[in-house]
Amino acid sequence: MVEKHVDVAVIGGGIIGLGIAWEAIRRGHSVALVDPDPATGATQAAAGMIAPASELHYREEHLLELTVDSACRYPEFLSSLAWTGIDPGYRKTGTLVLAIDGADRTALADLRDVQTHHSLSVEQVSLREARRSEPMIGPAATAAFSAPDDHQVDPRKLAAALLAALGERGRLVRARASGLEYDGRRVTGAILEDGSFLPARHTVVANGLAAAQLAGLPCRLPLRPIYGDILRLRVPAALQPLLSHTVRGLVRGTAVYLVPRADGTVVLGATMREDGNSGVSAGGVYQLLRDARQLVPAVAELELEEALCRARPGTPDNAPLLGVVPGADGLIIATGFFRHGVLLTPVAAALCVDLLEGKPCPPGLERYRPDRFEEGQA
Structure with a gap:
């Protein structure tokens, strides 16, 4: 036809x-x-982080022109869809980035130097201030950085x-x-x-x-396919709201993030594998939960609602x-x-x-x- x-x-x-x-x-x-x-x-x-600052990686600084521009375009882009009546879950609550050990602190401090060099808004905050914003942050955290201009949407x-x-x-x-x-x-x-x-x-x-x-x-x-395991966890009523900000962290060199949703769930991600395995990795699930508990121990009390693996297209x-x-x-x-x-x-x-x-x-x-x-x- x-x-x-x-x-x-x-x-x-x-x-x-x-x-x-x-x-x-x-x-x-x-x-x-x-x-x-x-x-x-x-x-x-996808977790839906609109995060030019905390998504910045070394040797990918050239992407900043696109990522910052796109983040600035998001409010107008979303407003053009308002007539559909579907709330896209856009939240401007910012991101907290935590470190666990000394090497994590150094890595995040060095990254902050790069971020501020490129005029991104990232500042180190005291752990007391971080816990004032997010009381569920655990005792293992040793440093905190705030990226207030990093937002999120529900993909x-x-x-x-x-x-x-x-x-x-x-x-x-x-x-x-x-x-x-x-x-x-x-x-x-x-x-x-x-x-x-x-x-x-x-x-x-x-x-x-x-x-x-x-x-x-x-x-x-x-x-090339780059596989990622990602979890969705439901927060019991007694613990809601678990988080108000996106919480990211380096846990002994491994990155992990927790993205709260308005529906009482949290997105936990994400591994990065090039092993050809398109199924959810048991080791990946273990790693995500282990590291997330270092940032927010109450993760252990949440209900595992969904485990997914998807391939992202890399070049x-x-x-x-x-x-x-x-x-x-x-x-x-x-x-x-x-x-x-x-x-x-x-x-x-x-x-x-x-x-x-x-x-x-x-x-x-x-x-x-x-x-x-x-x-x-x-």
């Missing part, structure tokens, strides 16, 4: 693809999003709002894309698994790890594949966001729609060009 022609076909219904689809819709483009089961991959497991609720908007003003094609229609100069749409064709003026590839398997790609997409340099591909007009790639899919959704959506509207590539975006790993590319 030949599908109706659209301005924009978005392949992939994770949070990035949904965000791009909505941005294109609200700018007046006709949009079809192709995904057999949207928002059930990494988006379903499941945000995805639900985006899907509602798409259902009302766009089109969801519940099918799997198998490839692109590419004649060597231009991509003219998506080929679906049943052999049908979705013609589009612009095609956006945003289906995470599956992007690399699409037929007709004009360049290779070197994506050789841990930076996204984002932008156009020379020699393939009508195509935009948006994948490889690794840990930052939720955080980067508003800015990735805006950049992709800017590009398909013919606006110039902004300075700095070249470093994320999707074909940068091709032979001969710098």
Whole structure:
């Protein structure tokens, strides 16, 4: 069956693809999003931290321009979805980052120097002040840092709002894309698994790890699965609210976080594995609970409601594949966001729609060009 022609076909219904689809819709483009089961991959497991400061990693400082920009865009992006009536769980309560031993304290203090060098708001606070904000912090904590501008959103609720908007003003094609229609100069749409064709003026590839398997790609997409175990815990009524801030920590060199939700649950994550095991790791669950108890001992009293493992799409340099591909007009790639899919959704959506509207590539975006790993590319 030949599908109706659209301005924009978005392949992939994770949070990035949904965000791009909505941005294109609200700018007046006709949009079809192709995904057999949207928002059930990494988006379903994501904690939703909008945290440019505490998500900063060494040798990834170049991402700050995107992460800070995207965090600033979030309030307006969410307000554009208010008409759906779905609360996306946006909270501006900030983040507390804790250290356990001396090496953790040094690592976080050194990171704070980098954060403040880049004008991020992070300050060391006394443990007394930290416990005043979060009384459940345990006695093992030896240092605390506050990142007041790091916020959170509930990715499941945000995805639900985006899907509602798409259902009302766009089109969801519940099918799997198998490839692109590419004649060597231009991509003219998506080929679906049943052999049908979705013609589009612009095609956006945003289906995470599956992007690399699409037929007709004009360049290779070197994506690798990075698995993460993540838990959802329910707080008994007697302990609510367990936390009001996101609480992150280094526990003898291992990172862990606790993200409180308004529904009385806490998201606990996340391991990072490249062992090829797509199932929940028993060792990963043990590690998360062990380390979280060092930060907040009352974690032991919570009910284990859900354990998930999802693969996040990583690239050789841990930076996204984002932008156009020379020699393939009508195509935009948006994948490889690794840990930052939720955080980067508003800015990735805006950049992709800017590009398909013919606006110039902004300075700095070249470093994320999707074909940068091709032979001969710098």
